[in-house]
Amino acid sequence: MNRMSYRSTLAAYLFLSPWVIGLLIFVGGPIVTIFILSLTKWDLLGSPTWIGLRNYINMFQGKGDFWLVFANTLIYTVIGVLVSVVWALFTALLLNQKVPGTGLAGALFFAPAVVPYIATAFALQLILRGDLGILNYWLRVIGVRNPPSWLMDPQVIIWVLPALTIYTFYTGQMMLIFDAALKEVPKELYEIAQLDGASSLTIFTKVTLPMISPILLFNVIVSFINTLNMSFTVIYPLTAGGPGKTSTVLSVDLYENAFKGFRIGYACAEAVVLFVLCVLGTACIFWLSRRRVYYEA
Amino acid sequence: MQRSKCVLGIIVAFCLTGFAALSEQITIKYVHWNALPEDPYNYVEAFEQQYPQYKIDFTLIPEAEYPAALRQMARTGTLPDVLCLWEYDMLEFAEAGYIIPLDQYVAKSEVVNLEDFIPAVRSLVKLQKRLYGLPWCYATHFLYYNKDLFDKVGVPYPDDTWTWQNFVDAARALTDPEAGIYGCDAIVFHGIWFDLIGTFGDPIIDEQGRFAIGGCAEKLLKELYQLTKEGVIAKPAALAMGATAVDLFAAGKAAMAFNGSWMVSQYKDITDFAWDIAPNPLMVYDGYARRYAGLHTGFFAINAKSKVKDAAWKFIEFCLSQEGQRLISEAYANPSARFSVMERGYHEVRGPKGPTNWEALWIQAKHGHWGYTLLPPKLWMDTVEDFYSVMLGQLSPSEAVQRAIARAQDVLGPDKVAPYTPCVP
Numbered sequence: 170m171n172r173m174s175y176r177s178t179l180a181a182y183l184f185l186s187p188w189v190i191g192l193l194i195f196v197g198g199p200i201v202t203i204f205i206l207s208l209t210k211w212d213l214l215g216s217p218t219w220i221g222l223r224n225y226i227n228m229f230q231g232k233g234d235f236w237l238v239f240a241n242t243l244i245y246t247v248i249g250v251l252v253s254v255v256w257a258l259f260t261a262l263l264l265n266q267k268v269p270g271t272g273l274a275g276a277l278f279f280a281p282a283v284v285p286y287i288a289t290a291f292a293l294q295l296i297l298r299g300d301l302g303i304l305n306y307w308l309r310v311i312g313v314r315n316p317p318s319w320l321m322d323p324q325v326i327i328w329v330l331p332a333l334t335i336y337t338f339y340t341g342q343m344m345l346i347f348d349a350a351l352k353e354v355p356k357e358l359y360e361i362a363q364l365d366g367a368s369s370l371t372i373f374t375k376v377t378l379p380m381i382s383p384i385l386l387f388n389v390i391v392s393f394i395n396t397l398n399m400s401f402t403v404i405y406p407l408t409a410g411g412p413g414k415t416s417t418v419l420s421v422d423l424y425e426n427a428f429k430g431f432r433i434g435y436a437c438a439e440a441v442v443l444f445v446l447c448v449l450g451t452a453c454i455f456w457l458s459r460r461r462v463y464y465e466a
Numbered sequence: 467m468q469r470s471k472c473v474l475g476i477i478v479a480f481c482l483t484g485f486a487a488l489s490e491q492i493t494i495k496y497v498h499w500n501a502l503p504e505d506p507y508n509y510v511e512a513f514e515q516q517y518p519q520y521k522i523d524f525t526l527i528p529e530a531e532y533p534a535a536l537r538q539m540a541r542t543g544t545l546p547d548v549l550c551l552w553e554y555d556m557l558e559f560a561e562a563g564y565i566i567p568l569d570q571y572v573a574k575s576e577v578v579n580l581e582d583f584i585p586a587v588r589s590l591v592k593l594q595k596r597l598y599g600l601p602w603c604y605a606t607h608f609l610y611y612n613k614d615l616f617d618k619v620g621v622p623y624p625d626d627t628w629t630w631q632n633f634v635d636a637a638r639a640l641t642d643p644e645a646g647i648y649g650c651d652a653i654v655f656h657g658i659w660f661d662l663i664g665t666f667g668d669p670i671i672d673e674q675g676r677f678a679i680g681g682c683a684e685k686l687l688k689e690l691y692q693l694t695k696e697g698v699i700a701k702p703a704a705l706a707m708g709a710t711a712v713d714l715f716a717a718g719k720a721a722m723a724f725n726g727s728w729m730v731s732q733y734k735d736i737t738d739f740a741w742d743i744a745p746n747p748l749m750v751y752d753g754y755a756r757r758y759a760g761l762h763t764g765f766f767a768i769n770a771k772s773k774v775k776d777a778a779w780k781f782i783e784f785c786l787s788q789e790g791q792r793l794i795s796e797a798y799a800n801p802s803a804r805f806s807v808m809e810r811g812y813h814e815v816r817g818p819k820g821p822t823n824w825e826a827l828w829i830q831a832k833h834g835h836w837g838y839t840l841l842p843p844k845l846w847m848d849t850v851e852d853f854y855s856v857m858l859g860q861l862s863p864s865e866a867v868q869r870a871i872a873r874a875q876d877v878l879g880p881d882k883v884a885p886y887t888p889c890v891p
Binding site: 212213215233295299301318323410413425429430 | 531533540712844848858
């Protein structure tokens, strides 16, 4: 390597160093600490006591309802990703229609994303309350005799909570990203398809989806990570994980173990499981999509 | 010129003397989860005025983060000189050596006398063997009732002789499904569950300091489930962070409600109906009557590593004096844990429509127990979640109790959990 090249490389690393150092200290450090603490028993008062894999053993033996919480996490995440991505794509498609009012509609669709979720959660409590909620009031008006208890029936709550991801900021962001991606699809492809007599559904599945598939993959991964990590923000203000543990997911259980139970070691073990789930899930999405994503040459 | 120099010199000397005086001030660091009240109730300012040689450096820590923040401060050696610890935290901090016993200070104090405190304080000393904290005030639970609804149906008001059967009969009589009126609101505050379990006969924390619920808890859950199923008690609604969006009692849709004594400050603004408070009902078994009331407080404690322990005690002593307790009671509408202050009624809040029966507070205080507050929060939170599941028919009472016992054994250790016992009065 000549001197010029060496100096150039060194300069590049020096410019990158603040970010790398920040990443190592503020992200890498805590991640490594969590791994280490997951092998200890600690209540924040005394010093951590080394217990090896005992936290993981207790967890996988089902103590603290771990498997129920894990199942809730998987169900919530899968349904949440489906709902948020489909909703974002649907609203983006609507916004791409050449009809008056799409600007206003776009603002209205995006509005929930900018409202603090805690305010949304209290409003949703009033709307979804079984006996006095507005939703059930109107259902009774139209003749539904026993509308469900949306937030207190375990069979119902597993569907309701993921559906509420449409009110999160990342769903709003995905809508904007899909909107931009849809605008980039060449108009000629639609014209050719229409000339060939393709139906709307065929055009959507054979033209639109392949053309936006890289963005779709991006949004699915972003949605997966956000749904997994932000499940606490959606669930805790609304139900705090109840009734029982029917709406408790890993992030909620982790919070309660750490800050209500002061079982820091166990909570860190749950955080590690969440991290592994995130990594494996992302890898799985990439692997499943490798033959379905179309990249222009 | 000479004269100006002289005046300047006097001014400088005066300033230096002032700074010297200020530098002799002892700063006492103090944290709490409540903001300091405004004048004229600011007990910190009152202390500083009475003792100008002390200065309080106050930090507010939000309630939701309070226990975790204090633990972090303990680990990092940044605990304040005076801290107000919740019940369970006081046990843990004492065991870890972060706070000092106050026995010697109390023995020499002319202001603080343990005999003047509610019985629960002395029972805690017996449990811990030493005195580690003194309650800044206390809160308990009441049975709130809508007098207008009682008058409409002709049911006598609850009083201190009311039994659990009286409550059930009244709740049934007051329920009006057509008008959308429940006999009693669902339990929204977690402490009420343990009040009623204690009323039914389980000690919650037995004399050996063990977690103890069993057959009596099962019996309570069965009865409450039945009443919920009949529509006499409202079904539980989603609780987020301990709060529900709808208060049926305040809305006039529930004739009765069990809730914390602090709700008096909110209900005092009710103008739609007359209401009042009553103590928890008695449980009567073959002539034997049992009453159980839960208590809540924060305990003033002194940091073991404080460099100004005597000053810290001076502040605590002021807060527990007649004047300090008056200011705290009036500011937060919580009664003093000292009987001699409580009888002056500084905590009594009166609205246009209630309450009037402050005798209920005395009854609750005399039968008060710290109970579940001495347990790790996650343990009783998960147990309460199971109780809600019972009310919704998702779990049986015996399953809920067995899960509570198993959970306690996992969290506390088997030696700190009493075995299941059938309900025997």
